[in-house]
Structures are given as C-alpha cells and as structure tokens.
Amino acid sequence: MENIHRRKNWMIVLLSSLLFLSSVSTVSAHHHPNHQEVSEQNESDQSDSGLASHSKSAILMERDTGKVLFEKNADEPLPPASMTKVMTMLLIMEALEEETITLNEKVRISENAASLGGSQIFLEAGEEMTIKDLLKGVAVASGNDASVALAERIAGSEKRFVEMMNEKAEELGLEDTHFKNPTGLPADNHVSTARDMAKMSRALLQYESITDYTGIYEDYLREGEENEFWLVNTNKLVKFYEGVDGLKTGFTNEAKYCLTATAEIDDMRTIAVVMGADTTKERNSDVSQLLDYAYNKYTTKPLFDKGQSVTTFDWLKANKSNVDVVTDDSVSIVHEKGVDIENIKTQIKMKQDVSLPLTEGTVVGKLEVVDKNQVLSQTDLVVSENMNKANVFQLFGRTLQSFFN
Structure with a gap:
C-alpha cells in the first residue's frame, strides 16, 4: 500500500x-452500535456504600466515555422486565436509520400483537398505526403490544426479532444477557445485568432522536378519535428530575422495580441502572441519588465532536x-x-x-x-x-x- x-x-x-x-x-469514544467495543476504563467507586441501597444491583456510567462511576453487583444476571425494550428500541432505531422502515409508515396490527397482556396501548387486531406512534407507545407507555407489532414489521416475526436481539447483544459484547421476547414479559433465561443494560443504553443513545420519544411525559395516541389513548410516561423522573429524558422502566413480580435512566446536564450525559428495588419510590430514590452523585462529583471535557x-x-x-x-x-x-x-x-x-x-x-x-x-x-x-x-x-x-x- x-x-x-x-x-x-x-x-x-x-x-x-x-x-x-x-x-x-x-x-474513550462514544461508540457506534455497529463498532467493535474497545477497552473501557471501568474504574468504579464503591466507597459510597449508601448509593443504590434499595436495589439488588446498580451501575452509574458516563455515556461518552463508558467510565463507570459507581457499581453494585453490576454483573449479576437478573430479569430486566420491560427494560428489555432498550434493545427493542435499539433495533427499531437501526431499522429507521437503514430506511427499512419509516416513521410515517402504517403497520397493520396482528392478532399476536393485540393479544399481549401487561403494559399495553390496547391495540386491536387489524388496526393500523404509524411506526412513529407505535414507537411512542413503546418508549412512553412501555406497550408490549406496540413492541411486538414493531418486531413483526422489522423482522417478519417475533421469533426472528428475538434472534436479532440476541445477535445484537453478542455484537455489543453483552456476555450476561439473553432475550426470549421483545417485551420483558417473564420467561426462563430472559436475563441481563446492570452493566449490560448500561452498554445497551450507550448504543441506543447514539441515536440522539430517541430521547424525543423517551423524554415525553404525556401525549395522546389516536387523538380526537373515539378510541383516543392517553400516554403517561412510566418513568416519572422525566417530569421530576431536571435533565432526565429516558430511558425505560421495568416491573414484574420476579424482577421487582427496575429502571434504566439517562440524564444530560452541563453537556455531560449519564446512564443510571437499578434492578430489583421493592417499590417505585425506592427505585426512583436510588436513581436520583446516583444522578446527584454523578453531577456533584464529576464533569466532562469534550476533545472531538x-x-x-x-x-x-x-x-x-x-x-x-x-x-x-x-x-x-x-x-x-x-x-x-x-x-x-x-x-x-x-x-x-x-x-x-x-x-x-x-x-x-x-x-x-x-x-x-x-x-x-x-x-x-x-x-x-x-x-x-x-x-x-x-x-x-x-x-x-x-x-x-x-x-x-
């Protein structure tokens, strides 16, 4: 050469x-999801033992560098519940970037998607809804039905979409994560860790427009129609902690209360993950304390845009x-x-x-x-x-x- x-x-x-x-x-660098992960400086500070005291596991990470500012049992595999949808949204954003789907495209809802229980936006079989509104349904209301509808549109079937999720997890180097569905509904060996959730979130936040959805506190679907649906964000910190604009809550009886949150203050974006808190109040308190710790103690300096x-x-x-x-x-x-x-x-x-x-x-x-x-x-x-x-x-x-x- x-x-x-x-x-x-x-x-x-x-x-x-x-x-x-x-x-x-x-x-470090803010990595594109498709790039091979490089060595990160994961020097955590666990001396502040009062942090995340209500949660089974937790991690606090600065997004651009991947530096871990605090961790607690961060590699313990646990059910992620609806935080699973961080990966679901990552594949949705990739499909939008690749233009295999478009925001204004309408998706016909299948019987399979409409039959989902748990958190939902009450889609009906045969109904048509834009990808933009379905994405709102996932990001704001944690809609299981919206997640499966989008999974079927992107991959052709829910099963193939789950394969894509696991392929992406492997590509991102998430060694302790395995998915069985795009929703987070309980399933054997459907697990992740606080560290893997933070890495997933770094990949998702590469698509800066995702916070235009996850940062919505309330909105409407089918506004003005007979079946109008009011969306209210399951992540209350979006409203009550300045700078928080995502990402995903989670709850099942097994997983208890979980949250992957992100905030941007003074040009520093952080990711805080807690898993296994007993109540929403304790979950939100743990995340708020982690974010307080990050912004009180650390700052960033950009080198290259x-x-x-x-x-x-x-x-x-x-x-x-x-x-x-x-x-x-x-x-x-x-x-x-x-x-x-x-x-x-x-x-x-x-x-x-x-x-x-x-x-x-x-x-x-x-x-x-x-x-x-x-x-x-x-x-x-x-x-x-x-x-x-x-x-x-x-x-x-x-x-x-x-x-x-």
Missing part, C-alpha cells in the same frame, strides 16, 4: 497531540485528493471536579490494508488517546466522501505534479 499521508498530515497529527494535551482520568476532521486522506490513485478523515463518534474526558489530572496526547494510526473504491463512512484508521504509552481509547476514523480509482488522466497529472514538487 502506498504511503497515504503527505508531510502535512504528520504535522496535523503532531499539532493534534499538542492541542489536546489535557488532564484526564478516563477517556462526531464528524470532526482530524487529518486528510491524500492518495495518488484516488479520484479525489485531500478528502477529510473524520471522527466517527465524539471523544470526551470525564474527571472528578477540582482534581488535577494527567496530560494526554492523541495519535493517528491509519490502516494499511485499505483499497479503492471507498464509500463515505469507511473506516480507514483509528484515533488513539494515550497516557504514558497506555492506550486509553480508540475511535474509528472514517472518510467523509466516496472515493474511486483515479482515471488515466488524473494519474498522469498527479504523477507530473508529484515529480515537480
């Missing part, structure tokens, strides 16, 4: 390293020169407030097995954040435009230009 960087690219790398010398305790140009891709055999290479996701630092933290540097490592043509978004390298020769994080670098092979005239012209330069 040819040397794809000119001297100016190395200058950019050096300047980037100097520019982002900063204090850090943990740095998603899509920010880091260097250029200048390849003699390509039809375009100086194509921007950009970060595929945001990169941040999270650290304790008022604490001096060590300097870091960034470095670019380009892949050596890249071949033309390249489509926009193709991974061509990694941005590494390094502290004392230890790689703290990696995020994918992608090309910002399509690139094809240069034609004969382009090659000839560039060869001459290279010769005279």
